[in-house]
Amino acid sequence: MATILIVDDEPGIRDTLRGVLEDEGFDVSTAATGEECLKLAETEHFACILLDIWLGEGIDGLETLQMLREAGDDAAVIMISGHGNIETAVRSTKLGAFDFVEKPLSLEKTVVTVKNAVKQRELERTNRQLQTDNANEYVMVGESVGMRALRKQIGIVAPSDGRVLISGESGTGKELVARAIHSASKRRGAPFVEINSAAIPEELVESELFGHVKGAFSGAVANKKGKFEVADGATLFLDEIGDMSPRVQAKMLRVLEEQRFEPVGSNAPVKIDVRVISATNKRLDDLIDNGNFRADLFYRLNVIPFQIPPLRERVEDISLLVEHFNRRFSADNGKRTKMFTEEALDALRMYTWPGNVRELRNTIERVVIMVSKQKILAKDLPEFGSGDEAPASSFRFPSFKAATDAYQREYILHKLAEHDGNVTKAADEMGVDRSHLYRRMRNLGIQAK
Incomplete structure (x- = not known):
């Protein structure tokens, strides 16, 4: 049940409110001063604080409310006063108070107000969590140009x-x-x-x-x-x-x-x-x-x-997207995060992804759910597309640049595989300078082993 803090310099009011709220099922703490309230709020999380405006010695209720908000405390605060006026009520509201009640207190009304405050604060916290979840759902992943x-x-x-x-x-x-x-x-x-x-x-x-x-x-x-x-x-x-x-x-x-x-x-x-x-x-x-x-x-x-x-024009983002979807779907399905090997990532980079990020997302979700191994090799990936046609031999590319990049990516990966990832040997056989091959690999999203 939610925890309530009662802050009032009158022991009788603290005890009465505590008894009534405990009867309603709330956990209740009390404080006699604003300073004591702030100290308790540092170590405990309260759903609602009933805060008297006039607290005798020390800081008053309005100062206490202001300091709570400055400290980032999001408890619903109900202000109590025996000398209420419009100006005080307006100031309380501007400082973030949920409601304002006057003495002598109606216990029935106070209980209803506390329940409404707790319910409202729970809704606000749920809404913030949903916004955080949505932010994670719709995060933009990628560091390509x-x-x-x-x-x-x-x-x-x-x-x-x-x-x-x-x-x-x-x-x-x-x-x-x-x-x-x-x-x-x-x-x-x-x-x-x-x-x-x-x-x-x-x-x-x-x-x-x-x-x-x-x-x-x-x-x-x-x-x-x-x-x-x-x-x-x-x-x-x-x-x-x-x-x-x-x-x-x-x-x-x-x-x-x-x-x-x-x-x-x-x-x-x-x-x-x-x-x-x-x-x-x-x-x-x-x-x-x-x-x-x-x-x-x-x-x-x-x-x-x-x-x-399209995804084929930002191949360097594929490893980041794989990591993002891997973590997300592993968490969603209560599984340990997979480890995609470099050869698996190379296979993912070679494919042209006609379905773009959505297709990659579905592929990683399938791997996370269906493959029991933690270490994912190229052979563990599902078959891409509808046939065995190599990416570079496909006529589905929308531009000459996309087709050229796909062919070069496939060619470089094959040459690297022939030489066990040795860039120097691959560059010698291809007849290009090693630094040029490194640059081209970086542009195509191919990582040196």
Whole structure:
């Protein structure tokens, strides 16, 4: 049960409150002065502190409250006074007091106030823990040039209200970037509302975005708020915007221009204040050329463009991502952290990851759960892709640079394997200077053994 601290210079009040609260199941400690309160708070964790404003000699209750907050104590504090006035109550609230009660105390009311304070503080602590868990869930891992530039761009863009369009292949982490922008923005205390246009039937997208009124269509048995209204004062993440129908695109354009809309079946406008972050894995310029996406909507959404690099273009981040997912899924499944050998990491670096970080994440989760060994070798990894085709012989690369890097990575790894990891011998056979080979290995994310 929660522990309560009663701070009052009157022994009778301390004893009475202690008896009542112990009868309610609380553990109770008492103090007669502010100094004694501060000393107890250093060594014990209290859910709630009942603190008298007038404490006789020494520091008063308001000073005690201020010093508690300066020390980082997050206990819910209920101020008690026999000489209450509005000014004192306001000052108590500004200093972080949960509530203010006056003498003579109503024991019934005091018990209710304490229970509410404890419940509120537990909710706040749970919320902070959830925020910490979310931060760990959506952490951005990687020290490649592309990732460092991405984090820098997020830091610059996040404090503004500018609309952001995030482009990148499936699995690169577009939602992760959107959440990072929201978390660093002035709207971070408000919800992060998301909707995936590709995951909702076309006939329901408009209702999901803008809401509807009762009777607007068959099945609309009650009024429903859409995502735009839910995100008022917050951030709305529109994923896969390239899949929006022309009708929804037209209505979306008006919302962005006017910051208002009408729910389906209604003529009454709803005014909103929403920051829109959108994402797509398609080439919107191609969709515009084909007449499948409105150019004016594109310009409205694309105020600040973000381009997320695919995993094959930041191979040097793979070992960091493996370590991150290894620790996370080991902890989630109550297992010891695996040790991925260098040959296993080399195999992971050789693969081109068409599913990007999402595919790597799923691969490491599978290894953590399914492989009983602690030391992971290349042979312990699941088969990549749908066949045995070597990465460098694939025609799926989107650019000449990506194909060239994949071929060079495979070639260098084979030469190193032939010479048991000896870089000097491998460089001699390849006909290149050793320092040049080291540089190329570093650029391709290949570690010397």
